[in-house]
Amino acid sequence: MSTHNLRNFLRTGLLFTAFSLLAGSVSAQGGGFGPGGFGPGQPPEPARPSKKAPAKVDPNVPETHAASGASDAPLGTGAEPSLPEQPLEVPKALAARIGSDLDLDDLEQGRATTTDRNFYGLYYAEQSGAYSLKLAFPVWMERKQPSRTLAKVEDRASVFGGVYYNRRSHEHADDVLFPLFWNLRNPAEGERTTIVGPFVNRRTRTESDDWLAPLYFTGQRKTGHYTLIPPLLTYTSTNAQGGFNLVGPLFCSWKGGKHCDTRTAQDIDMGVAPFYFYGQNDRSQYELIPPLLHYYGYNDRTGDWTNVWGPYYRAHTETRELFHLLPIYWSITGKDERHTTVLPFFHYGTKGKSSLFVNPLFLTSHGENGENLFATWGYARYRGRTELDMITPLYWDYRDPDTHFSQKLLFPFFLSRQGPRESTTVLFPFFGKSERFGISNQTWITPFFQHTTDLRGWSTNLHPIFYAGRNGNDSHLVIAPFLWDFASPESRSTVGFPFFWRFTDRKETSQLVGNVYYHEKYTSAGSDWQIHVFPAFSYGESPDGHFWNILYGLAGYTREGRRTEMRTLWIPIPLSSGLKQQ
Helix, strand or coil, rough: CHHHHHHHHHHHHHHHHHHHHHHHHHHHHHHCCCCCCCCCCCCCCCCCCCCCCCCCCCCCCCCCCCCCCCCCCCCCCCCCCCCCCCCCCCHHHHHHHHCCCCCCHHHHHCCCCEEEEEEEEEEEEEEEECCEEECCCEEEEEHHHHCCCCCEEEEEEEEECCCCEEEEEEEEEEEEEECCCCEEEEECEEEEEEEEEEEEEECCCCCCEEEEEECCCEEEEECEEEEEHHHEEEEEEEEECCEEEEEECEECCCCCCCCCCCCCCCCCEECCCCCCCEEEEECCEEEEEEEHHHEEECCCCCEEEEEEEEEEEEEEEEEEEEECCCCCEEEEEECCCEEEECCEEEEEEEEEEEEEEEECCEEEEEEECCCCCEECCCEEEEEEEEEEEECCCCEEEEECCCCCCEEEECCCCCCEECCCCCCEEECCCEEEEEEEEEEEEEEEECCEEEEEEECCCEEEEEEEEEEEEEEECCEEECCCCCEEEEEEEEEEEEEEECCCEEEEEEEEEEECCEEEEEEEEEEEEEEEEEEEECCEEEEEEECCCCEEECCCEEEEEECCCEEEEEEEEEEEECCCCCCCCC
């Protein structure tokens, strides 16, 4: 059945159901219809395009471009394009269609601006222009309107008893006896769809379908056909590009040509799954037989091919020939090269002047430039641009004559690195010396003593007690845990734990010696200092006054500018109320 005919039938059925529900609603509520259409909230009838006579063509006017969006009007010179006043506004006709494929023009045709309605219990009639609707619930419903394509031809649709549907118009000649029989025709297009139970017969001018669901499906198209027989696991399909055939485990997919034929198809894959697979195109070819562990592939462009039969493996490329008996024997030959492996006994290969021989006991190799490598269990020797002697894992001796660099390791006691930029000697754990010539020098004696010099200064450490050194203008001295001294051009901090503490910078100084605390701060007006002998006495001076206290207020005196104050028994007593000098 065509989608268009089925959609029309569903619309009519829904309309019949809506009228049935509406008739019951009106009977219960005493009627009531909104103006301008059937039922409350009915959207206004969309405006019909006016039919105007085609404009006469002036032969003197040049033909304009036929491309989409072309215009006869000349283009403006430099004017900016203008937008509508409300560019995001959605037209009502478009908003009514969003989210649905319903064709509103096909639902109702020929309506006028006014509608006459008559309602008599279970009978309802409606007339609006050339559109009419009659309903005798629940036995019969009929709708008449002008044809959508031919205005003078009537389009009539009727429903009888809710099971038989009949429609006649220029585009429709439909009969449906739900759900057993469907016969939908479009005489104008020469289309017909007939459904009788599981049988479907469809015909158009270029297509046909015959189905007996779910056993048999077949159809013809303008450029091919299809056939599906589910009980036989059979499916065939062809089109202008190629096709696909499936009969049980047999399959064939091809492009080019009308049939599954290796002589005519340009690209073909076929086989009997999972036993045999074959494919070819204008560039390559392959064959796969899983039960026999067989694969064959060929590339026509490069001439490469691969042939596998179980453990037997043969391959050819532009530069190499490969022959293997997996997993024991491997052989690769090419121009000026040969490689042979017999597991687990040996591997031997040559390429140009280089060669490699490996067996369970040792390895030996010769390079293109005279390099030589010999390695066996626990020992290795290499001679080339660099040199290496190794007795694993204890002794390593590496040399680079080009850079005059050498490194020796006797694990874990001795390490030596000698080169044009550095010299390192370690006799673990007693002695270590590392020098980067002209940059730094570091000496260790046991893990505890360390002395380092570099371009910025020096340091001497006796871990974890003594640390002294200088880095540029900064210096430090630590004798843990009693003395800590850190100095820089900006500040200095000194601690003689636990009796002496001194912290100073460019603006102020704080110092504590036993129970005597001294603090001095430098301001633009002068020095502001004070001294405290805990807890007996304190005294201080500032640019505009001074103070003294005994037991922090048992007796005391303060002068700050013109203001003076004395304390007796920790009670402040003002002596003057003068303002603070500015």
